[in-house]
Structures are given as C-alpha cells and as structure tokens.
Amino acid sequence: DAGVIQSPRHEVTEMGQEVTLRCKPISGHNSLFWYRQTMMRGLELLIYFNNNVPIDDSGMPEDRFSAKMPNASFSTLKIQPSEPRDSAVYFCASRLDRGTQPQHFGDGTRLSIL
Amino acid sequence: AQTVTQSQPEMSVQEAETVTLSCTYDTSENNYYLFWYKQPPSRQMILVIRQEAYKQQNATENRFSVNFQKAAKSFSLKISDSQLGDTAMYFCAFERAGSYQLTFGKGTKLSVIP
Numbered sequence: 001d002a003g004v005i006q007s008p009r010h011e012v013t014e015m016g017q018e019v020t021l022r023c024k025p026i027s028g029h030n031s032l033f034w035y036r037q038t039m040m041r042g043l044e045l046l047i048y049f050n051n052n053v054p055i056d057d058s059g060m061p062e063d064r065f066s067a068k069m070p071n072a073s074f075s076t077l078k079i080q081p082s083e084p085r086d087s088a089v090y091f092c093a094s095r096l097d098r099g100t101q102p103q104h105f106g107d108g109t110r111l112s113i114l
Numbered sequence: 115a116q117t118v119t120q121s122q123p124e125m126s127v128q129e130a131e132t133v134t135l136s137c138t139y140d141t142s143e144n145n146y147y148l149f150w151y152k153q154p155p156s157r158q159m160i161l162v163i164r165q166e167a168y169k170q171q172n173a174t175e176n177r178f179s180v181n182f183q184k185a186a187k188s189f190s191l192k193i194s195d196s197q198l199g200d201t202a203m204y205f206c207a208f209e210r211a212g213s214y215q216l217t218f219g220k221g222t223k224l225s226v227i228p
Contacts, residue, residue: 031214043205043218091159100147100166103216105159
C-alpha cells in the first residue's frame with residue numbers, strides 16, 4: 001500500500017517567493033496533520049484536518065502560512081511570502097481517526113529559504 | 115499539558131548488542147497511548163512500536179520491545195541484536211486517548227557501530 005506522499009522532497013527558493021508543499025494522505029484516512037521540524041523546536045504541529053475540515057490551526061506561525069484540504073486525497077501548505085526562518089523539514093501525516101490508530105508520516109519536504 | 119523527556123541525547127551500541135533508550139512522560143491522564151518513532155538519515159518518520167496505557171503487557175515488534183512502567187511514567191525502548199540500519203534518531207511520543215495531539219520528546223540519536 002502506498003504511504004503518505006509528499007512533494008517536493010526538497011525545495012530551495014529565495015525569500016519573498018511563494019512556496020507550496022503538497023501531501024497525499026493514505027487512502028481511507030480521514031485525519032491529516034502538517035508538522036514542522038527544526039533543530040531548535042523539534043516537531044511542532046502546525047494544523048490538523050478531520051474529514052477535510054481544519055480543526056486546529058493554532059500551530060500555524062503567522063498569516064504567511066495557510067493550509068487547505070480541498071478533498072480527502074490532497075492537501076497543501078503554502079507560505080507566502082517565505083522568509084529564511086521558515087527553513088525546516090515539513091512533514092505531512094495521516095491516520096484513520098478510529099480507535100488507537102497511529103499517525104503515518106510522509107518522507108517530508110526539506111525547505112530552504114535563501 | 116503533557117511533557118515527554120528523553121534524557122539521552124546520543125547513544126551508541128555495537129552491532130549485535132542490545133541497547134535501551136529511555137523515555138519518561140508527565141501526565142494526569144489515565145488513558146493514553148505511547149509511541150516510538152524512528153527517523154533515519156533519510157529523514158522518514160517511521161513508527162516502530164506503540165503501547166496502550168490500559169494494557170499491562172509490554173508491546174513487542176520483532177527486535178524492538180518496550181518496558182512500560184505506568185506508575186513510574188516510564189516507557190523505554192529496547193533494541194536487541196542491533197543492526198547498522200537501526201542507526202537513527204528515535205522519538206518517544208505521547209497521545210491522550212480521544213485527542214489528536216502527539217507530544218514528542220526531543221529525540222535520542224542512536225549510532226550502531228560495526
């Protein structure tokens with residue numbers, strides 16, 4: 001079975017540019033999570049969707065960050081405009097929101113803002 | 115709020131030997147789940163093992179097993195017959211039952227030495 005698919009795997013861009021990260025959750029999973037990983041802060045939850053609806057976006061750093069989930073099989077995380085401090089690894093995770101199911105993570109996108 | 119503490123930033127083990135990674139957590143909840151995730155240099159976040167707090171029996175997955183001490187709020191990971199492919203960062207994580215929030219520790223970097 002295909003796992004969580006993220007693209008791109010690496011992104012290098014100049015500050016001020018718009019960045020769009022993409023995620024395809026595991027088929028049948030109804031919860032989706034975006035995380036950011038940095039050396040200083042570790043893994044931070046940015047936003048959580050359930051059945052395509054954003055439930056908790058309290059982790060989104062500021063208005064430059066936005067996330068959408070137009071359907072059950074696709075989500076985007078957008079940064080506009082990007083800044084060097086946004087450089088990090090961004091993970092998408094999904095799970096079936098039933099019982100004790102764990103979160104399954106994608107391979108992450110390493111984002112570098114110059 | 116829950117906290118997860120991994121007191122060993124780095125560890126090393128000889129190939130084929132056994133190593134134990136420690137994790138403690140702080141919570142007032144009675145029903146929760148605990149996880150160990152592995153992050154190799156390839157950056158993937160891979161679920162290694164999980165434990166339901168209501169189960170007294172320690173979880174095992176092949177060479178990986180846990181020592182879950184609920185009263186002590188301790189959740190250590192034992193890796194038997196260590197292999198070079200076990201070299202990775204290992205994250206302990208906590209999730210309250212009925213929640214979606216995963217609280218991660220800061221990780222332990224494990225190096226398996228040939």
